Each structure stands twice: as C-alpha cells, then as structure tokens.
Amino acid sequence: MWLLPLICFVLALLLAAGAIGGGGGAAGGGNGGGGERRGVYVVYLGAVPPRTSPNILQQTHLRLIGAVLKRGQPVESVVVQQYKHAFSGFAARLSAAEAAALRRKPGVISVFADPVYHLHTTRSWDFLQQQTTAAVDVKTGGSARRRRRSPRARAAAASASTSSSPTADTIIGLLDSGVWPESPSFDDAGFGPVPARWKGVCMAGDDFNSSSCNRKLIGARYYDVGGEAKRQSARSSGSSPRDEAGHGTHTSSTAAGNAVNGASYYGLAAGTAKGGSASSRVAMYRVCSGEGCAGSAILAGFDDAVADGVDVISVSLGASPYFRPDFSDDPIAIGSFHAVAKGIMVVCSAGNAGPDAATVVNAAPWILTVAASTIDRYFQSDVVLGGNNTAVKGGAINFSNLNKSPKYPLITGESAKSSSVSDTESASHCEPGTLDASKIKGKIVLCHHSRNSDTPKTEKVGELKSAGAVGAVLVDDLEKAVATAYIDFPVTEITSNAAADIHKYISSTSEPVATITPTITVTEYKPAPVVAYFSSRGPSPQTPNILKPDVAAPGVNILASWIPTSTLPAGEEKPSQFNLVSGTSMACPHVAGAAAAVRAWNPAWSPAAIRSAIMTTAAQLNNDGAAVTTDSGSPATPYDHGAGQVNPAAALDAGLVYELGEEDYLQFLCDYGYDASQIKLVAASLPGGFSCGAGGNASDSKDLISGLNYPSIAVTGLGKAGGTRTVSRVVTNVGAQQEATYTVAVAAPAGLDVKVVPGKLEFTKSVKKLGFQVSFSGKNAAAAAKGDLFGSITWSDGKHTVRSPFVVTI
Incomplete structure (x- = not known):
C-alpha cells in the first residue's frame, strides 16, 4: 500500500505540469485552430451580480470567451459548462495562451485546468440510535454527567430511526455517480406531491427517462461534455443519470432511503435497511463516471442544485491530499461556498488517505467534513x-x-x-x-x-x-x-x-x-465505534487554525442499495439489491441524513447552526463506555474524529449553537490571504459589497482564523512558557427555555492553562446571544510538551451539554 500515496503524488505532479489529462493546455481535448493544444479550463467569476438574469450572464460569458479566441472561431464550439445560478463562471476548451489571457481580464477570480476528483470509496442507523438511547455518560471537565434529554429530544430520538419529522419535504441533493431508480429504497409509496418549491428536472438519457423519477426520487441530472474531450480524458460522467458504479445509489439510499425490510447482502447483515432521513426527497446530480469526477461537472452540479431548491448537498468525493488545490481553484470549495451562502447545508467526506496525518480534504470552514468509523x-x-x-x-x-x-x-x-x-x-x-x-x-x-x-x-x-x-x-x-x-x-x-x-x-x-x-x-460487537484506518486525518495543511475533520460517522461495512451485478455466490439466481461498502463516502451521507433531519425540525436554522448542533452533541465514548480509539488501539484525537461520533437525535435539541454567515467566511478569506479585490467579486451578492477588516493585511492574519465563530477551536504556534492566545466565541440559545443559565467545564491537558471568561452565561427572553473568551497559555517549558495538545470546553444547563473540542499546537 505504500506505493499508492507515491503514485498519487507523482500523478499530481504530472497533472500540475499539464503532462496528463486535465493539466494546462496540454490536456486532452484536441487541437484548436492553428494546431494549439487545448484542454478544459474552469473560469471562476465569483457571485452573480445583483439583478442579473441567467440569460444576460450567459451572454457575458460568451463575450469574455470570444475576446480571447481567434477571429472566426465560434464561441459555442469551445463552451463546456456555464454557471449562472449560484455563482458566475464557465468551463471551456482553451489553449494555454487563451487561459492566460482570461486570467488577466478584469472580474476574473481564477482560471484553472479542469481537475479530475475521485469518489471516496442498516445496521449503522440502528447502532447510532442505540448509542443515543443508552444515554452514555459525557465527560465534562473530569466529572461524568448523564445527558438528560428534553421531551423534544426524546420524541426526536424516537423519530430519528424512521426519520419522521414535522415537515417531510426536505430535499437532499447528491453529487455522485448516479442512481439506480428501480431500487426499493426509492419507492415513493406514501409520499405526497413533490414540493412546489422544487424547480429541478428528471433528465432523459441512456436507459433513463422522465418516468424514472417519482415522488421520492424527484430529480436527476447528468453532465456530459462529449466529443473529443470525452474520448481523450476523464471528462465524461456518462450519457444518463443512471448509476453504473453503484456508489451514488449506495450514498443516496444511506442518506434518505426508505425503510426496506429483509435487506441483506446474500444473507449477511440481515435486517431493515433505511436512510438517515427516510422522509426526505432525493435529487441526484451525476458528476462522476468510471474515469473520475470532472471539476467542471462538479461545479455544474452545485449550480443546478442551488437553483433546483435542495436543502442539503452531500458530496462523497474530493481531490487527492497530495495535490490539494487552493480554495479559489477547488470546485468543491467554490460550489459549496455559494451553496452555503444561499442557506444550503453542504456535507463532504474527509478522504480515504489515513491513517497518515494531514491528509484531510474538503476542509473549507463552510463545509461539514466527515471522518469514518466502525459500527457494532x-x-x-x-x-x-x-x-x-x-x-x-x-x-x-x-x-x-x-x-x-x-x-x-x-x-x-x-x-x-x-x-x-x-x-x-x-x-x-x-x-x-x-x-x-x-x-x-x-x-x-x-x-x-x-x-x-x-x-x-x-x-x-x-x-x-x-x-x-x-x-x-x-x-x-x-x-x-x-x-x-x-x-x-x-x-x-x-x-x-x-x-x-x-x-x-x-x-x-x-x-x-x-x-x-x-x-x-x-x-453488538465491541468496542465500537472505532476510527477507521483509512479515514483521512487532520490537521488540515491549508488551515491548521480550523480543526478538521468535524465529526465521524459510520463508514465501514455499510449495507445500502446497489446496482445489479453479475458476480453471484454459488446457488444464487438473482443479484443482491444491497451491498456492503466502506469509505468516508459512506460516512458522509450518514451526516447528510442527520443534517436533513435537524433542518426538518428547525427549518429556519442556517447551515452553520445545523453543523454546530451536530458537532457539539457528538459522542466521544464507545459502547464499552470508554473513550473512542483508532483501530490501532490508540486514543482517538480530534484530528481523527473531530468532535466525535455523530449523535443524530441529540443534535435535534442542541441547546446552544455557534452561528456563522457569509460575511464571516469572507473575513476568513481575508485572513487567509486573498486579495481584497477578489473577495469583493465573491461578495458581489451582499448589499453594499464587502471590505476586509483591519486584520486582513496583518502579518499574523492567519492567526485571526482561530477567532472564526466555529464550534471547535484550533490555535497554532503557542509558546511553551509565557505565550498566551485568546479567542472569542458567541453562542445563541436555541433551547425551548428562553431563560437558561449555562456554566462551563474545561478539560485541559497537562502543561496547558485554559481560562474561559465569563464562566457563566445567562440567557433571557431578550438576550439570546452571549459571547465568551478562551485564553490558552503554556504553564511552563517543562510541563508543556511540544506538539498538539487536545482538550474540550463544555457548556451545560443541566439539560443540554454543548461540547467544543480544541487543539493547541505548542
């Protein structure tokens, strides 16, 4: 297995150099006029300008492309995709010189060679429900408190296993390899009319027509660039929404599949297979084929999903950790940013490059990033x-x-x-x-x-x-x-x-x-959960001041729907309708299903509030009552499983949440180091535009990222002795009781002094938001070991336990 990371690294270098499909002007796609080698490039233009119609935006794109083409060459002949709903941009077959010319045009944020990403390949939900109803003790500052759930949480726990909810019309969109519509997981018996707000379509294609969709599987799209690019490079996602790999069918049924009795893999894992939000509708956006997932198609999937009206987007794919693009060159980071800005929750897999450290992908702070763990x-x-x-x-x-x-x-x-x-x-x-x-x-x-x-x-x-x-x-x-x-x-x-x-x-x-x-x-195998060996680990090389991954969820040997296969055990006449598959790809839709359930109960919540509820209620103990470990037996750290194992029912009654909005993420980009002019283009949809705060150009601006109002805390570069770093957080009371008092408990490792001020938060009918500060300092050089120190800060009102993990790098 040691060869795999090396091969990925070499391929990444070749891709970056344009030596293989997807890189620079040498990428596949044929020759343009004058014998120039052409490849597919993505041109990102930021937010859609206010009061700009899609038609006008399309004409703007065509004029921009035409300005760099040779006279007489039809613009339409080079266009691959146009993005005009959630954000502005396009993908086109261009020469390296034409791409370079576009980079110099006013209003262009980035131009990058179309990357090829890869997929990160119902006992799991029963196991999560058991973990919830067992009321496992939650460690808070050295003392053990039993979580006492509110009546709403108890009702929610009962409904979590069947995913009934106050509103049954949440829509989960999946960017994946397609769907097998005949699967019983997508039967629409008992479902009412398709929500009126749904604007999507059921695209016809090979062995797929409009009647393949129904009141459960309400939409399906596919993205196929065709022609020379399809023949020479991994640009095609097939000519149909139909799943030819099984991956998309598996993930979508995990997120929102109906309860199917008698499910098994040829008798193994027998039981009822069901999705995390079985009452949700499903919309599939086929962006992947056997060759991979083209970035231009991924962006198109995001753009359409936003316009179609989905509530949650689940993305079980990503870039190689050995060739990690920056945010402005990453289709998933770009698409998810604009989806979240529109109020849509985006959940992504963390990657399968574990157990090596610093391999986590999809680590942008507006994404909920999911690691993989085992079940019992x-x-x-x-x-x-x-x-x-x-x-x-x-x-x-x-x-x-x-x-x-x-x-x-x-x-x-x-x-x-x-x-x-x-x-x-x-x-x-x-x-x-x-x-x-x-x-x-x-x-x-x-x-x-x-x-x-x-x-x-x-x-x-x-x-x-x-x-x-x-x-x-x-x-x-x-x-x-x-x-x-x-x-x-x-x-x-x-x-x-x-x-x-x-x-x-x-x-x-x-x-x-x-x-x-x-x-x-x-x-009832013990211990479980255990962090899977393959699950990618933190810290994120891009943003070590944001703790990633965020949470863990079942991703090992998960039973869910599958496509028919010709490989049958002896004596079997029909292929199994289900399969057992592992990967963070399988963990991601578990959390997407949980997020849809939280949204159904709290339709006015922002994506940040939903993520906060999922993170702060996560569990850190296994079914033996001990701390969760990795599969090697070592204690799991937040770099392994983030805030812990997702606890869907508890997330429905979180008590407090950490809110974030588009302006907060834009400030993050300022602190990260992006040019203010670029950020203004990204922020074009905000009234009055946006300007970076005073810290945006400071030499230590990346340290300011630790102050993002995130449900976890990461601080880097703290000195062993004498150094102190203080971060601020604001929490919002979303509990049933408007008058509530929360007190704090701190679990800190030896050698690290952690102080929270104030130590008590008192909410009233008129005071729903309160802030606090956390100060970290090394006690002394001898006690503070060099490296990463882990702990947690937990707020409790006796009914709710709101826990935030932290990591401090000495």
Missing part, C-alpha cells in the same frame, strides 16, 4: 486448525463451501516459495510470481499482507485461486476492520497475534491441516 457489526470467518479443532478468529466475506472439519493441508507462503525466487519476505507475502504452484495446489495458504505490500489483497487471492489453492488466510493488521468480499473463494483475514498461533501449530506437526468457515454476522 463484524463479519466473522474463522480458521479451524487440526488436532484439537482450535478456532482462530478472522474476518472477511466469503461463502465458503469447504468441509467444516479441518482436513485441508495448510502451508505458509514462505514454505511455498519458488526455487527461482530468493526473496523470502516477498514469498511470505504471496507476491505474484514468488510461489511454486505445485506446492500450493489443493492447500490453504497463509499469506502476510501489510501496508508496504506491492500487490492488492484481491490480486494475491486471484493468483492463489488460479494456482489451485483451496483457500487463503491473510495476515493484515491495518485493514482488518474492513470486510473484503471474496464471494465463493474461502478467504479470511486475521491479526498478527492470531497468525502467531497458526505458525505455532504448523511447526508442531508434520501434517498441518485446517479449514475456513463461511462468514457469519456478529452484532
């Missing part, structure tokens, strides 16, 4: 050893037909090494070409697998199967929590400790034998 379900497949029939616990998905008795010869990869191979370690890892087929035929082979392995597990297994092995046991500590599906070939995965027992058995007998049992589903 495990897919167990054991290795049964000969002699005394000792069972060694393993996990994977296989529908093994081996005899239950241990009768099959067992051999290690090292023992099966080919005589022509000198590398024993490669043989022990069963790397292709290192084993002697005659030695493994008819046997179960024990193979080690690690992050440094050159070959994917499935490829190793395929080699063993082709060579005549009857089964395989893979030793894999890092990826053990993710159940890989091997279908009919008997495979299970075990830990290094378990492998030691098998090695001991092999060395104890001249004829070791074993068998592999078919997979069974184990529920």
